[in-house]
Amino acid sequence: MVPSPSGSAYNIAFTRLQKHYMAPSLFDWFAPCPRGLEAPLVAELAEIGERHVAGAPLFGGGALDVGTQVPGGVHFRGGWVAGIAANLHSRIASRVLLKIAQGPYRNENDIYELTHRQRWEQWFTPSQTMRVDLTAIKSPVKSLEFTTLRVKDAVCDRLRDLSGARPSIDTAQPDVRVFVFLTMNECTLYLDTSGEPLFKRGWRLDKGAAPLRENLAAGILRLTGWTPGVPLFDPMCGSGTFLAEAAQTALDIAPGIGRCFGFEKLKPFHAGMWQKLKGAALEAKRAARQKENIDIFGSDISGDMLDKARANLSRAGIHDLPLKQLDARNMTPLTEAPGILVVNSPYGERIEVRGRGPRGEIRETSRSRREDDGEAFARAQPNPTDIEFFVSFGNALKQRFPGWRAYVLTSDRKLPGMMRLRESTKTLLFNGTLECRLFRFDLVAGSMRNRPTGE
Ligand SMILES: C[S@@+](CC[C@H](N)C(=O)[O-])C[C@H]1O[C@@H](n2cnc3c(N)ncnc32)[C@H](O)[C@@H]1O
Numbered sequence: 001m002v003p004s005p006s007g008s009a010y011n012i013a014f015t016r017l018q019k020h021y022m023a024p025s026l027f028d029w030f031a032p033c034p035r036g037l038e039a040p041l042v043a044e045l046a047e048i049g050e051r052h053v054a055g056a057p058l059f060g061g062g063a064l065d066v067g068t069q070v071p072g073g074v075h076f077r078g079g080w081v082a083g084i085a086a087n088l089h090s091r092i093a094s095r096v097l098l099k100i101a102q103g104p105y106r107n108e109n110d111i112y113e114l115t116h117r118q119r120w121e122q123w124f125t126p127s128q129t130m131r132v133d134l135t136a137i138k139s140p141v142k143s144l145e146f147t148t149l150r151v152k153d154a155v156c157d158r159l160r161d162l163s164g165a166r167p168s169i170d171t172a173q174p175d176v177r178v179f180v181f182l183t184m185n186e187c188t189l190y191l192d193t194s195g196e197p198l199f200k201r202g203w204r205l206d207k208g209a210a211p212l213r214e215n216l217a218a219g220i221l222r223l224t225g226w227t228p229g230v231p232l233f234d235p236m237c238g239s240g241t242f243l244a245e246a247a248q249t250a251l252d253i254a255p256g257i258g259r260c261f262g263f264e265k266l267k268p269f270h271a272g273m274w275q276k277l278k279g280a281a282l283e284a285k286r287a288a289r290q291k292e293n294i295d296i297f298g299s300d301i302s303g304d305m306l307d308k309a310r311a312n313l314s315r316a317g318i319h320d321l322p323l324k325q326l327d328a329r330n331m332t333p334l335t336e337a338p339g340i341l342v343v344n345s346p347y348g349e350r351i352e353v354r355g356r357g358p359r360g361e362i363r364e365t366s367r368s369r370r371e372d373d374g375e376a377f378a379r380a381q382p383n384p385t386d387i388e389f390f391v392s393f394g395n396a397l398k399q400r401f402p403g404w405r406a407y408v409l410t411s412d413r414k415l416p417g418m419m420r421l422r423e424s425t426k427t428l429l430f431n432g433t434l435e436c437r438l439f440r441f442d443l444v445a446g447s448m449r450n451r452p453t454g455e
Contacts, residue, residue, distance in 0.1 A: 029083050030190060031093035032073035036429035037219035041074045041092040042066055044222065052085040052277070053078060080270075083193050084263060084277055088256040091218030091245060094197050097179055097190035105187045108141055108150045111180070114187055115154035123191055123266050126159045129170035136182040151180050151189075175265045195262030202258035203315035206308035208238040212344045212409070214255070216431055217241040220438060221249070223427060224340050224407050228294065231339025235328040237298030240309030242342050246296050247318040251288035254281035258315070285317055297334050299326040329392040331400070338403030345390075345410050387418050394419030397443055406441040413437060 033041045049064030064082035067075035074093075076082065086096045100123075103114045124130070132155070134148045141147045155178060156166040167176070177192035199215040221242065226232055228250035234242045248255060257278070263269055298321065300306050306323050313321055322334065333339075397406050398421070408415060411434055416423045423439040430436065 028099040029076050030073055030097045032095055033092050034216050034430055035072050037092050038069040040219045040222035042069050044092050045076055048085055048089045052089055053082050087194055087261050088254050091255045092215050095194040098193055100189040100191050102188045104185055108147050111187050112150045112154045115151050116158050120155050120158055121162055124176045126163050126165035126167045128167055128175035130167045130176040131171045131174040132178045134180040138184045139182040193263040201255050204312050206311045208305050211239050212241045218245040221246055226340045231295040231335040233297045233341045234343055235299050235331045236343050237300050237309055238305050240312050243296055243298045244313055244316040250294040252284045253288050253317045257281050257285055297322050299324040301327050329396055331396055341404055341406040343408050345408050390418035394421045401443045404443045408439045409436055411436045
């Protein structure tokens, strides 16, 4: 039967269309990110709003209005398209969370009640699996674990009361994730729309001993002020994270083009809308192949790492990027125009500096200690061969890279001293839980700037 304007099929279709294209509801969203990258994320979200939401064809345009930044994330407001576009295009956000409710609480029962009142049935069904994650700052609740269980019970009880069935819990690969954020007296409930964290782009299958998270790399690139067209060089590129993030940016390849998202499993998911946004991103990726000479270069002392970088770059849609096996102490610029050098230097607890030591011996061992153990590293003393390496690395920068800006990410505060360089700025960042600094060095021909520093 052909649906008529008064028929129910028509009405359902029209309501869906209206919901998604014509009169989109506005939601509050929160995009968490690595601490230290909130300001770059604000700038990125504003760009996504302008490029991918305001102009989104068919969806009535709409907007992504960037709100306040708080330690560890940025709030924004917008329709369903805004959330989907943020998932697909943000390089810096770790996730995109949809705010479901916020309310005062004094104890676990208040949190249960608040959760139970929400219309979870609008978002998913009891046949789907779920997990609950909870973060708290100065919360008076006695047990975070118990509170997490109460939230899970409230969601399950609500769905069971309505349909007779409860969702099962799957902590490894849930269909749906509920996030709870508690302050001293306020509880906020979010529904995750990302699924796997957004730094998992889908292209980095080959890793070294100490890879950098993709969203941290992307945020650092923004902090350096690098923009496509400016030469970029990573002389210790490892698995190629900086290179892939920069090259995808230069070629306009969306970071999320090769992965799935949590929103695809939620009830309001609209395949047509998603295909439209994804189709535009796929088109941009196809066009990327025609662009040449993006002036992004990498090298590493390890041939194995370069093989991994090549495989990763190819999966990320980047081909023919110049990579060279080279000791960073012998590096030279590959462009006449100065640019930006960015490096996640090998550091104590994660990977050892390799190359020839002072007596000419080759060091090839990696000494991985427990990942993310910042404290252990803070106590660790640099070994003399590492010092020798960083002195030579600093000399290479001073002598061969005049006019360049160099950025070194490290958890070793003494690195500038070891490099015999004075940093212009240092920015506190976190690689997972590992406390790091991003040191900036302005390399001036003939002499080094000696500016006072501040965090
Ligand atoms: C911390 S890892 C870099 C990780 C990289 N950013 C990534 O995301 O995979 C440090 C890299 O420095 C390289 N390396 C160590 N000693 C080196 C040297 N003397 N010259 C050039 N590269 C070196 C290692 O092979 C390793 O790939």
